[in-house]
Amino acid sequence: MNNQALPIPDFFDPDKVTDVWRVPYQEHAVTARKWAVRHTIPCATQDQNRVGLLLVDVQNTFCIPGFELYVGGESGTGAVEDNRRLCRFIYRNLNRITQICPTLDTHQAAQIFHSLFLVNAAGDHPEPYSLISIDEIEANVWQVNPELLETLALDKAQAGDFLRHYTQTLKACGKYELTVWPYHAMLGGIGHALVSAIEEAVFFHTIARQSQPDLQIKGGNPLTENYSILRPEVLTDAGGRGIAQENRAFIQKLLGYDALIIAGQAKSHCVAYTIQDLLDEIVSIDPKRAGRVYLLEDCTSPVVIPDVISYASQANEAFHRFAEAGMHIVQSSEPMAAWPGFPA
Secondary structure, eight states: OOOSOOOOOTTOOGGGGGOOOOOOHHHHHHHHHHHHHHTTOOOGGGOSSOEEEEEEOOBHHHHSTTSTTOOOTTTSOHHHHHHHHHHHHHHHTTTTOOEEEEEEEOBOSSSTTSGGGEEOTTSOOOOTTOEEOHHHHHTTSOEEOGGGHHHHTOOHHHHHHHHHHHHHHHHHTTOOOEEOOOSOSBTTSGGGSBOHHHHHHHHHHHHHHTOOOOOEEEOOOTTSOOOSSSOOSOOBOTTSOBSOOOOHHHHHHHHHSSEEEEEESOTTTHHHHHHHHHHHHHHHHOGGGGGGEEEEGGGOOOOEETTTEEOHHHHHHHHHHHHHTTOEEEOTTSOGGGSTTOOO
């Protein structure tokens, strides 16, 4: 396998990473096939060591300035710069990446982390970025919107029990308190789509390596948050009945790669939770497998809302914990062959 970095196609324009546009699929398909021949890029099925690239929620809603939950990070340009680096990384390493697995955060309006779901005695909904604690639920400050009970297949008593159970479970597990997020990643909306420049790079990889990407949908269950692609935050209702399931098939797929590279948004939430769930699986099987995981630190940023809240320290603490467990913190500009233990 040629370990030299490949050139970046002329059509890639880093200034367009902030824009939303239509990828010229047919034109790029022709270019990608010629590119593969010119640079002797083999089909992915010929890879002796299978390398997966997990892209967590690289969607307009998180990555484009002015969209609903733009992840500016501490610099204010976090996701934009992350995606410029990420596109370059994909193009330079087309011949090393076996398959790309993008996740898609996928929501509708009536979900537990959106304002519509909750209401107080005055009939008001919580503001975005409100943190809903178990104490507030027990004090009946917030309840499930009664107008949604039929949609949610709950009666009033069930709804109250569930909300208490849900917030108690988050607290017991050491999770973030229930956060009311702005409406985002709305199914069928423009914010739900992959960033155009990333979609373009993924498509180019698909054609050049003849490797279908594995897009993973998460977050559609109205009764639970789903930061991690591997499992929702809460799996049961107050009576212990299942309301959601782990993504066991995808867990096994990720564990099957000889090397797994992870990037995306946001470092403090969906990226960190996904990595933690993966690490828990690894530890239960063989802790040494953590050495197969590579975290592109310069292609992910934490949630920072100026003058409201910053999760930067939590994100950094999580990545420090992952490194201590044996995962590798790497930079996209570094040659993959120089990464510790990376398969030849």
